[in-house]
Amino acid sequence: MDGDSVTQAESTVSCARCGKPAHLQCPKCVELKLPREGAAFCSQDCFKAAWSSHKSVHVKLKNDEAFNHSEELQKNWLYCLKKGQIRTPQCPHFDWTGTLRPYPISKHRVVPAAIEKPDWAMDGIPKIEPSSDLQSRVEIKTPDKIERMRETCRIAREVLDAAARFIRPGVTTDEIDEVVHEATIAAGGYPSPLNYHFFPKSCCTSVNEVICHGIPDARRLEDGDIVNVDVTVYYKGVHGDLNETYFVGNVDEESQRLVRCTYECLEKAISIVKPGVRFREVGEVINRHASLSGFSVVKSYCGHGIGELFHCAPNIPHYENKAVGLMKKGQIFTIEPMINAGIWRDRLWPDGWTAVTSDGKRSAQFEHTLLVTETGVEVLTGRLQSSPHVFPWLSS
Numbered sequence: 065m066d067g068d069s070v071t072q073a074e075s076t077v078s079c080a081r082c083g084k085p086a087h088l089q090c091p092k093c094v095e096l097k098l099p100r101e102g103a104a105f106c107s108q109d110c111f112k113a114a115w116s117s118h119k120s121v122h123v124k125l126k127n128d129e130a131f132n133h134s135e136e137l138q139k140n141w142l143y144c145l146k147k148g149q150i151r152t153p154q155c156p157h158f159d160w161t162g163t164l165r166p167y168p169i170s171k172h173r174v175v176p177a178a179i180e181k182p183d184w185a186m187d188g189i190p191k192i193e194p195s196s197d198l199q200s201r202v203e204i205k206t207p208d209k210i211e212r213m214r215e216t217c218r219i220a221r222e223v224l225d226a227a228a229r230f231i232r233p234g235v236t237t238d239e240i241d242e243v244v245h246e247a248t249i250a251a252g253g254y255p256s257p258l259n260y261h262f263f264p265k266s267c268c269t270s271v272n273e274v275i276c277h278g279i280p281d282a283r284r285l286e287d288g289d290i291v292n293v294d295v296t297v298y299y300k301g302v303h304g305d306l307n308e309t310y311f312v313g314n315v316d317e318e319s320q321r322l323v324r325c326t327y328e329c330l331e332k333a334i335s336i337v338k339p340g341v342r343f344r345e346v347g348e349v350i351n352r353h354a355s356l357s358g359f360s361v362v363k364s365y366c367g368h369g370i371g372e373l374f375h376c377a378p379n380i381p382h383y384e385n386k387a388v389g390l391m392k393k394g395q396i397f398t399i400e401p402m403i404n405a406g407i408w409r410d411r412l413w414p415d416g417w418t419a420v421t422s423d424g425k426r427s428a429q430f431e432h433t434l435l436v437t438e439t440g441v442e443v444l445t446g447r448l449q450s451s452p453h454v455f456p457w458l459s460s
Contacts, residue, residue, distance in 0.1 A: 079106040081114040090118065141168035144279055147416035148188070148262035156414035162273035162424030166415060167281040170238055173245045173258070173266055181254050182298050182374070188262040190374070198376040202369060204394035209302065209371060210435060213396055216253070217304035217433050217444035220297040223247040224306055225451050227267070227295065233287040233313045237269035240293060241280035248297055256296035256303050256374055263417060268294035268307070275362055275402050275410050275419040275427040287313030290323060292429050296374065303374050305398050306445035309428040310454055318405065319426055324457055325357040326403040326428040329382075333399045337391060337434055337441035343380050344387040350401045351384050362402035362427070364410050364419065369397045370433060383408075391436045396444070400431030 077100050079086040086104035088111065093103035103118075105111040111118075142151035143166060155166065175181065184190045193199075205213065226247040227240050245266040248255045255266035263279075270278035270292040271285070278292075285291060294307035309323050329350045336349055346367070354361050367380035378389055382401040406425030413420060421427050435442040453459055 077104045081110040144415040148264040167283040212300045216299040220304035224295045237280040253297040253299035277417040307431040323428045329401040330430040347381045360408035367399040395436045402429045
């Protein structure tokens, strides 16, 4: 509607942009019979300034209408609340920071009875992990456990690669989740995120301004999006964890620069891993590279120990910090920097999981599971010869 004028509203409400009393309303919202709240403006200037973000309301309504009249709604597709414990047919109210909105999610996917499961698989509550002494003690893995971790991490890599091959404009993040779920159980593994603290899906899909823990849903990926897919596999009693951020179709130059910088942050951090290095140095390396590139580092989430437990010591911040401890041979942990195009602060959506940038700007993330060796590091989730060539800088 870029050239259209706002129409006279029936009664005074607050301007959707500045909060002043408003008597004008977006004509497209009138046509679509949307509520005046969020569609009223105090002046033509405010309307024009808000148009680029406001117009997404019209697109979302069309998508929702198409969805609501589809057969999928009959299959119990509902919005998620309370970390996955509650479903609702109504989109929750929230002061959204960007243009992205939640969509309904499908039912839990089924895992065959024969597959070994973590202790939260049935009721959503981890039992061993919270009280384990490995929350305060960094484990030195035995040779047997290291070998199991190698096998599990390779499966996780193959699962993520399957998801990467599937990504393109028009697919839903729920369909990505289905690919991850089916590839995981085909390999004999359990998708670790499924029902972990009630998380409702088998992987995390974080689009555009979502920093991490995005829930796969009915939204279709659009040309120009970026999407992070975070995969963790539980196999032979241990977890393997990794993620990557992918381009969907033709992505703008600034987003390409953000994604590449995030990839480089992880690579630079991995390059210093060896016995005797302080855990705090990881954050120093990442923060330096991100800052020099004009980006910021998320502080609410960090890398972590992993093995028989999904999350344990050590915690590894990605920003400048005072974390204690030295790396030692036999330790296994993740490094997973989350880098924002704008400020580092985050907010949490009403679903209790989806962390988004507070300014609505984009965020990217990459993650590997790493083993500290005698002389350096082994990237257990490293790319394979068969991994898809999705990052232009790796083929240059």
